[in-house]
Amino acid sequence: MTNIAIIGLGIMGLPMAKNLVKAGYDVTGYNRSQEPIDALVAAGGHGASSVADAVKDADVVITMVPDSPDVAGVVRGEGGVFANAKAGALWIDNSSIRPDVAKELAEEAVAAGLGAVDAPVSGGEQGAIDAVLSIMVGGSPEDFATAEPVLNAIGKTIVHVGPAGAGQTVKAANQLIVAVNIQALAEAVVFLEAYGVDTDAALKVLGGGLAGSKVLDQKGRKMLDRDFAPGFRLALHNKDLGIVTAAARQAGISIPLGSAVAQLVTALVARGDGGLDHSGLFKLTSELSGRD
Template sequence: MSNIAVIGLGIMGLPMAINLVKAGHTVTGYNRSEDKINKLAAEGGRGAASIADAVKDADVVITMVPDSPDVEGVVSGPEGVFANARQGTLWIDASSIRPDVAKRLAGDARAAGLRPLDAPVSGGEQGAIDAVLSIMVGGEAEDFEAARPVLEAVGRTIVHVGPSGSGQTVKAANQLIVAVNIQALSEAVVFLEAYGVDTDAALKVLGGGLAGSKVLDQKGQKMLDRNFDPGFRLALHNKDLGIVTSAAREAGVVVPLGAAVAQLVSALVARGDGGLDHSGLFKLTNELSGKQ
């Protein structure tokens, strides 16, 4: 069992930290809002007053924060992870950030004596709660093997996909696929409702055929119920699609469907719906069809 520091106890970070406690690890959490630290403590974890305090005795440091600047903010500087973690500590960044930033920060981590892995996750809040996340990992193979027992406490599908930055590249592809699927499902539900079809029955039979997907399973009922409580916020998917479109441009490849959905997500965020679940794409699709 390991001493693990978890930096960022949000929608994903907190249930991941709790599952690490359940697996028998000693878990110290740091978060800017103290209520999340208290929730971890109630589950058997420990709280820290600072990042430096959280990581000083850790064998493994996991960061789970929203965006590239946030990761840089928690790892850099005199109070950050790199300056305060012990030599040889595994640093696992589970955030979803730009692949080029992940690669650069991995170099900085190695220079500080740490062993970096970029390990973004997919599966949403429920996947984090159930410890069944899909985890795509970039970094050195031996560091991946050393981190495997920790990753197995929070995920089910755990794959080493290449050198540093590769995990974030695969996560960007994941977010592209998910966004396009959510938009297609939104359009299908609007179409079905327009014809007065029994939508519960329709989604059941669609889910059993080639149109079936985890997106349909997890998001279809939310659309039917108009329940957009966040499991993964549109604001974060907007950030991820920005990563996708920028990286695609740099690689010289086209993502026409992804670019179109990125604009729809951006429109929702711009009008104030960024706090909704990404299944909230249905709202805009419905409105564009003149529905409420």
């Protein structure tokens, strides 16, 4: 398989598309705005004027859009993926959406004669640029085997975690862990600064012990510098935590820490900070302590 269509060339989708080009695939991209399409063309890919135009000759179709309604919007209907992709093509959804929606759409894809896997990613913008994303994949073993070579071009850790919808369930767990870790790091930095500690030295030694994590490595400096340029926007993490809390309620389980952090993220988004990186949790944590 050499022809790949990718729908959604945002912060994550564009670098993923570029890495697919680097891996030798013939990549055609579609995006609602033209600038990312032009960037893909400049990198050696092709541009399309619509979803239908992008997918008509594709062996693999990748969607990378923000939320469940967005995915449904690009795959369903007369101009969507299911109606225009050729029989036997594989649909890979790298978006992060509700597990039940992922399962439902996978069933519709199969009915349309397509293979389907839900393959949400973790690693943020830098992970997408460096092609080292962690990818959790739901779907049949056969479809996973077909998708794996493509996913290897954009990620480093690719794991089949179960049937359709399982990838999104694992991604929801990932977002829960990340959010709680970011909040804990924010509280630790506020605590260190309140005591006048050398925060650079403190984070260095903390990173070498049990408190060390990728969150500390990637987000600690952003908090110290008050640099909240988005790698993963608070608005998107707010969406993901909504998925987590709803799914937890449906399963009848308690996630007290996750629920508390979800409310803090919602508060930041509600006041207009949704465009900041999710390390922006530090802002609210600092303000609650009267530090900023």
